[in-house]
Amino acid sequence: MHKTLFDQKERSLQGSADYNSDPYEYYNDSARTDVGIVRETIESWFKMYPDEEKDEMIARFKVSFDDTFFELYIYTLFSAMGYKLSVHPEIPDTLKRPDFKAEKGTEMFYIEVKHISMLSQTEKSQKRRENVLLDGMNKIDASNFLLNLKKITFKDQSQPSNKMIIKFFNEAIGKIDPDEYEKELLRVGFGGMPSITYEDEKVKIELSLFVKVEHKRGIQSRSIGSHPFQTQWGNDSATIKSALGTKGSRYGKFNAPYIICLNKQSISLDILELQESLYGSMEYSWSTNPENRDEKLRLSGNGFFGSSKNKKFTRVSGVYLTNANTANLVSTGDHAFRHNQFAEFPISLNITSSIQNILQLKETYPYS
Structure with missing residues (x-):
């Protein structure tokens, strides 16, 4: 039996990868159709790779x-x-x-x-810290809304507390009626809607809300709907x-x-x-x-x-x-x-x- 890059198994993992997920583990476990096609494509390439080199390549893919x-x-x-x-x-x-x-x-x-x-090593560390934060924010109970992240400012090199952040936004968003929010949104537009801001000694997070369409309300999903724009200057x-x-x-x-x-x-x-x-x-x-x-x-x-x-x-x-x-x-x-x-x-x-x-x-x- 020939070696395979990914496990031959039944898969049940749905949805997108978490921000800090391990790429190999996600491709190995995901049951999504598109991920399955990518996995099969890479597997077909791997099949043609020299047999004596396959063990090393499998190990390196995982790392x-x-x-x-x-x-x-x-x-x-x-x-x-x-x-x-x-x-x-x-x-x-x-x-x-x-x-x-x-x-x-x-x-x-x-x-x-x-x-x-x-990314430099410092930037990689910052990115990992940001990904941990975003994975936590995706657990915010925004079943009637999606989060529009406007700005995230880290104040130092430490990891903010996801538990405190989730608790704050759950309480703030839980007080908002989606129908009333939608009416106000139609009246003043996105630019006129107030931000919800969390701030402590480690991080400042500013966001607003997108209202889910009515038939999607009450359904739990990934909470983040939009990220801050990142622009690259120069080359x-x-x-x-x-x-x-x-x-x-x-x-x-x-x-x-x-x-x-x-x-x-x-x-x-x-x-x-x-x-x-x-x-x-x-x-x-x-x-x-x-x-x-x-x-x-x-x-x-x-x-x-x-x-x-x-x-x-x-x-x-x-x-x-x-x-x-x-x-x-x-x-x-x-x-x-x-x-x-x-x-x-x-x-x-x-x-x-x-x-x-x-x-x-x-x-x-x-x-x-």
Whole structure:
């Protein structure tokens, strides 16, 4: 009997994952149809992974789901493009091993994989603290309402008391008549409705309410209906360059092309951000000669690959970047490959087909 990544069992867990839930455990236990389709897809990829490597991959999926998913994704993607991949191949003059060696006919290159975390350790701790709070707030008895979270302000590094927060909002919301609230809402609009605010020495929470439609009232469900908007200013080209730098010189010199595959989680793939991180930002130049301005728009050469006068990381032949995750492979998942024009070992690889086409996924994935 072949090894499986997930347990073969009856599943009964319904609903969305908690904010702080373990990803592997949720995918393993969920009975949702869409999660089941994702699980079956990942399982089909895992089936093709080398048997002698499966125990280690199972163990790593349970500890670091996103990183390990990306490794399996890359293995599956390049296999689907006709390459034969070896896992952790030996290379001369070092005990270090890249993730894969890819071969197709006379073509051969090495692959290193990295999932980029956009959060620092401090930010990760803050996110875990926030997730614990949100999981607690989903237990607020708002059976006639949904919570519209407007602002959450942590005052220190400690964890607020969910018990006190739940008690406060249960009492405050329990005094509100949904019919009267709806009438007032129609009269003054959302902007005119008062906030309900909880505050102690650790946290301040401001929220308002959405009234449930009448036939949904009295039914317990997840209480949070809306989160505060989070806006990203600028781009992450510096983070991409930093991630590439840790892999670019890891193995010394190869005797073959070497590519780095990065996974950066975002709603869409920003090609301009990728271009800037690899080739540098755009700069405008001109001549001081009034009769010939010779205006030019060119790459500054301050990217990962450097410039013709200052070539960098020439052992890296190219970079693959994607925002692929378990659910977006067809919807918003995208990818791009860019060559290093200064590479010591150039590579002929080109990726022009979509993730969906390469992996032969249905248009309706992951819903059917």
